Amino acid sequence: MPRPSTPLLSADRIRSAALAIIDRDGLDGLSMRKLAAELGVQAASLYGHVRTKDQLLNDIAASILQPVDMSGFDVDWREGLVRCARSYREALSAHPNIVPFLAYGPAGREESLRRLDILNGALVNAGWSRREATMIVAGLMFIVFGAALSSFSNGFSADPADYGDRFPNLDRAHLLPAVAAELDRDSFELTLAAFVRGL
Amino acid sequence: MPRPSTPLLSADRIRSAALAIIDRDGLDGLSMRKLAAELGVQAASLYGHVRTKDQLLNDIAASILQPVDMSGFDVDWREGLVRCARSYREALSAHPNIVPFLAYGPAGREESLRRLDILNGALVNAGWSRREATMIVAGLMFIVFGAALSSFSNGFSADPADYGDRFPNLDRAHLLPAVAAELDRDSFELTLAAFVRGL
DNA sequence: GAGTTAACCTAACACTGTTCGGTTAATCGG
DNA sequence: CCGATTAACCGAACAGTGTTAGGTTAACTC
Structure with a gap:
């Protein structure tokens, strides 16, 4: 797939999809390939929007704790x-x-x-x-x-x-x-x- | 290596070597291959003494909590x-x-x-x-x-x-x-x- | 002494996170 | 309007993971 007309991915979309997987399948249930698949994309593409899996998790954690x-x-x-x-x-x-x-x-x-x-x-x-x-x-x-x-x-x-x-x-x-x-x-x-x- | 005269492994030896690695390198620093290497053995051999890595960790945890x-x-x-x-x-x-x-x-x-x-x-x-x-x-x-x-x-x-x-x-x-x-x-x-x- | 069991091995499977190089579309400068 | 650059994706690969299957040989049992 070449560059799509409208981007399929965004940091936000990735974060919320990842959180959904974690809620559903547990922390070990989250893998970059699975996350990519649910977003209709290959794993490598995620790294254009996210520095690393660890960073992704940190960002998710921060967003969860926002409303304290x-x-x-x-x-x-x-x-x-x-x-x-x-x-x-x-x-x-x-x-x-x-x-x-x-x-x-x-x-x-x-x-x-x-x-x-x-x-x-x-x-x-x-x-x-x-x-x-x-x-x-x-x-x-x-x-x-x-x-x-x-x-x-x-x-x-x-x-x-x-x-x-x-x-x-x-x-x-x-x-x-x-x-x-x-x-x-x-x-x-x-x-x-x-x-x-x-x- | 065939079967050695005196066994190299035992559940106890494995547990304490694993705990030493965890203490030194962190939880992510423990892998079955590394653990095996430190015991002078191949990873597969561990599975004759330990059902699974998760079980091994549980056993270690239990042994730590013994003296409560x-x-x-x-x-x-x-x-x-x-x-x-x-x-x-x-x-x-x-x-x-x-x-x-x-x-x-x-x-x-x-x-x-x-x-x-x-x-x-x-x-x-x-x-x-x-x-x-x-x-x-x-x-x-x-x-x-x-x-x-x-x-x-x-x-x-x-x-x-x-x-x-x-x-x-x-x-x-x-x-x-x-x-x-x-x-x-x-x-x-x-x-x-x-x-x-x-x- | 034969048969069984125990303890190790090698090789492989199906994963994992991540990187590299390539392809194409959108966008910007002139 | 055209050329260059950038952005967004992909395929393939690397090095690592836990785990299993099947093989080899020593030690033990009868």
Whole structure:
């Protein structure tokens, strides 16, 4: 195929197609050839719009995290922390399959630094020392990322026989998958609330 | 090479060689061919001792988590949670490069279920409802895994120019890598303490 | 001593991310 | 309007991946 009249590809189209594949087939389900195929194109063509697969994933991650809410600090720092964490987790849990990728290292993006700057500033403003502020921010990230990926209740089998008599305190663990989403959210809220209260 | 007089390979040798590679070269640095080479053997030979690479990683993960301390519940549930979380994180942070693998899903193995059973039982015993107990356990895992992989302070560049005037509250972020390990631990302890206190 | 099993090998398969060089259409300068 | 440049795609290839099939020989069992 020569150069087409209207371009088939664009960075945006590539990103959203890639994200769709990740959501559907998991992180390992995304390959450049498969992505190209779904866009009606050969793999090599993608590299005219995307520097590398890793970069593509980073861009996707950044776009997912765009809508994280930093507005709560106008009220007070506790509200700021809660809103930030909540919207952060929501953004991640809408695309859980990409979270393992984030585990490889901070998608050291501009946007991401901006958020950290706001968090730190707000906490210092509220009277925390710089070191404390840093640690609190870290703790908030621990909880957000932990909640996003542990996706705790997903790890359990739906077969009661897998727990049986051996683990008497897990005798209802097989029910977890059915309520996984709700329980994950509630667990996150409980953890976040306890953390902020305990500070 | 025919069958050697004394076997060159064993599941144990393979596991520890693999872990050494992961610690040294990262998770992506481990390939079956490289692993075989370091053991003085061809890649195919590994499959006489190991079912699959994924299984190998799961086994390694399980062996790392073996020494998690469940004894604190003899004192009280708060102490139990703290000791469990602390030793859990310590085990993971001794081999940080394998943590991203765990993010792909719980190495849902026998040992891991045993620990969850103990946690749940102790909390219910202490008066929490079953649902609350489940959520508290989940929260603990959030913090442990979050702390292990966010490995927060590692994400920052050591070059002050990367933050400069744009992010005034991050003006000392370039110092983070130097104290990463200590800060990560302190952040974890602060988060854990706040969480347990807030319950 | 024969037969079986265990431990290794070589070779291959079907993938992966990425690069190189080529072909053609759109676009811009004069 | 024409020539040169650029942009968008393709085919083929490279080096690497996990894994399997089939072969060879040593060690063990009866």
